[in-house]
Structure formats: C-alpha cells, structure tokens
Amino acid sequence: MWQAEVRVDLDAIRDNVSRLRSGTAADVMAVVKADGYGHGILPAARASLDGGATWLGVCTLDEALTLRRGGITAPVLAWLLAPGLPLHEGITAGVDLAAASLPQLDEMVEASRRADRPARLHLKIDTGLSRGGATVADWPALLDAAAKAQADGLVEVVGVWSHFVYADMPGHPTTDRQLAVFHEGLAMVERAGLRPRYRHLANSAATLTRPDTHFDLVRPGIAVYGLSPVAGETFGLRPAMTARARVMLTKRVPAGTGVSYGHTYTTDRETNLAVVPLGYADGVPRHASNSGPVQLGGVRRVISGRVCMDQFVLDCGDDAVAAGDVATLFGSGADGEPTADDWADAVGTINYEIVTRFGGSRVPRIYDGERP
Numbered sequence: 001m002w003q004a005e006v007r008v009d010l011d012a013i014r015d016n017v018s019r020l021r022s023g024t025a026a027d028v029m030a031v032v033k034a035d036g037y038g039h040g041i042l043p044a045a046r047a048s049l050d051g052g053a054t055w056l057g058v059c060t061l062d063e064a065l066t067l068r069r070g071g072i073t074a075p076v077l078a079w080l081l082a083p084g085l086p087l088h089e090g091i092t093a094g095v096d097l098a099a100a101s102l103p104q105l106d107e108m109v110e111a112s113r114r115a116d117r118p119a120r121l122h123l124k125i126d127t128g129l130s131r132g133g134a135t136v137a138d139w140p141a142l143l144d145a146a147a148k149a150q151a152d153g154l155v156e157v158v159g160v161w162s163h164f165v166y167a168d169m170p171g172h173p174t175t176d177r178q179l180a181v182f183h184e185g186l187a188m189v190e191r192a193g194l195r196p197r198y199r200h201l202a203n204s205a206a207t208l209t210r211p212d213t214h215f216d217l218v219r220p221g222i223a224v225y226g227l228s229p230v231a232g233e234t235f236g237l238r239p240a241m242t243a244r245a246r247v248m249l250t251k252r253v254p255a256g257t258g259v260s261y262g263h264t265y266t267t268d269r270e271t272n273l274a275v276v277p278l279g280y281a282d283g284v285p286r287h288a289s290n291s292g293p294v295q296l297g298g299v300r301r302v303i304s305g306r307v308c309m310d311q312f313v314l315d316c317g318d319d320a321v322a323a324g325d326v327a328t329l330f331g332s333g334a335d336g337e338p339t340a341d342d343w344a345d346a347v348g349t350i351n352y353e354i355v356t357r358f359g360g361s362r363v364p365r366i367y368d369g370e371r372p
Contacts, residue, residue, distance in 0.1 A: 004245035004278050006358050008039045010369035011046040012240040016226050017051030026214040027148050031057035031193040031221035038359020039225055042070040043367055048224055049074055057219050061085050064095040086110035090283035093117045098358045100124040100133045105145055114153045122159035125185040127178040129165050137187055143192035159198035160189055205229040227340055227351040241355050242331035245278045249323050258362040260305030265290055271309040272316040276327045283357035287347040
C-alpha cells in the first residue's frame, strides 16, 4: 500500500517527443536537466530517445556522466560548467561541452590534452538574454581562439548556439531581434573559418511556434513532459506527471476551528477535515497555502491553511471522506483533476517549477510504460 507517489507516464513522453519531431526538419535534443524536470533523468532520456530524439541536453557535467553511466550513448551536450570541473572526464565519456568565454575555452583545451582526445565544443553567443554566452563584442575573439585550437587538433567545434528570452510570448519583438543577432553571429563563425554541423536556438516555445528558428537542431524541454510553454495553448501535448497521496485521517470539527499553523484558515461551519501527507518537503509549494487545488472524492478543493513540511489539510464540508481516499494534486486533467498549470496559476509561478519541485523528493516515482 502506498502513502504518496509521483507517477510518470513514459508513453506520454514518447508521444510528446514524437509530436515535436514531426513538426520540424531539424534534429531534436530532448532536455533532461534537473533530473528530467523532476520526471527522472534516465527514464525520461530513454523515453525521449524512443520518441525520436537524437540528442540529449543537460546543464551539469554530473548530469551528463549520469546518462553515460546509465548506458546512454546518444550525443549529450552539457552547458553549465563552472571553473575547475574535471572536464576531461566528460571529454573521455564523449560528452559535448559548451564554451562561452576564453577562460572556458582554455579549460577545455587543457582538458582535451589530459583526455588525449579533442573536446567537442558548442560555442554560445549571447543574443539578448544576458546570461550565458559570449557578448557580440567578445564573440570574434572566442571564434578566433576556437579556430586555432581546432587547427591544433585540441577541439572540434561541433555547434553554435544561443537561447531565447521571450519565445513563450509569440510575436514578442525580442525574438526577432535575437534571431537577427544569431544570424550575425553565424556570419562571423563562417568568416572565422569554422563550419559547425549544428546551429541551435529553439527552445520548446520556438520549436512549437517559430519554424524559422529551427536551424539544424531544436532543444525542447518542458514540452517533452507534456506541459506547454505558451499560456492558453496545449499543442496536443500530454502531461506525463501525476502527484497524489492517500488521506491520512479525517475528523469532524465545529465552526470556528483554526486550521494548521498560524490559523490562517478558520472553518465557517461544522465540517469534515482531511489530512493529506504531503508537504513542502515533498514539493508542495508553501505558497499554496489557502490556494493550492486538490481533487478528492471527485471534487476540486483548495488547501485549507498553511502547507506544512509534511502535510496539508482540506476542508471537505459535509462530503463523506475517509482515510485512504486518494487526493490528487495534479495530473493530466483528463479526469477533471488539477494540472500543473492550475498549480502554477494558484501560486504565481510556472509549470516548470511545479513538476521540478516534485522530482527527487522522498515521494517515490512510479513509472508507467517502462520498456525492458
């Protein structure tokens, strides 16, 4: 008997990737960073490859090496690399690395010497996000240094890439400006004598709405897991994660009863309370106090009072509820249950954060659709 669980539908991930793949002539890099957005990095990676992805994207070197240790041989790009990491281990494991500055490039050159094989690099240009990536002013120097390192047999420049600011708001002018800067950056790449096989810019939103940004490779992330990056659109995607728990106990209380820490909720009538054993240690945002939607007994309810570390309470009125009944926080919505989008709206965040919160907690992940 289970107390709480996160269920992940791997067939949904496969179907989502297949849908994304069918909408582009580019190769698909499924982004499985952050433990597969909470869905589990290895199961999500395998399902994505089954669905037609040919690349996998992660942030950290450790994530990339986890994929390799898990037996995954598909191309992997790791792009969030602080100084001093054992990059030679990634190079030896055949992991592609992202470089956005001369110091980063220098580290990768030294790592390639230690690994005794060229580092496969994706050079990143900052087209407007002002986060990772070389500025347009610094781009020519990075390209020249990379071209020299490639001529010396120390690196292979495999890709050039950037990342969007506003692709989740179709029609925002920043997207066109970034695309123009990316084209300028690619022209500089050519003048530097580099001929990278992969040019990539499109995230989930651009993969779904801007085919002119697809180039050779697209990098969907949240869409892989069936959640839309664009408000009000579903694109036929199917959410893969469901979070639920069994009611721990119920009790009948009188009107005027304060509920949970701080008594931020008080019953306005005699009522049935249900205690659900999930809390912020499990991924339930504390901001969901008095706002988080939960389905119990076929009825959508709202968390009553503060979310605790390990539990929350539902005011069920006169409805008959009992210990052991299943409370669903979010799922696909097919049975009327709340979705991750509903939770995001309730707590003022995005669906990305909701599913990522529920991954890697003490709540077990159960997989449907696993293949040998």
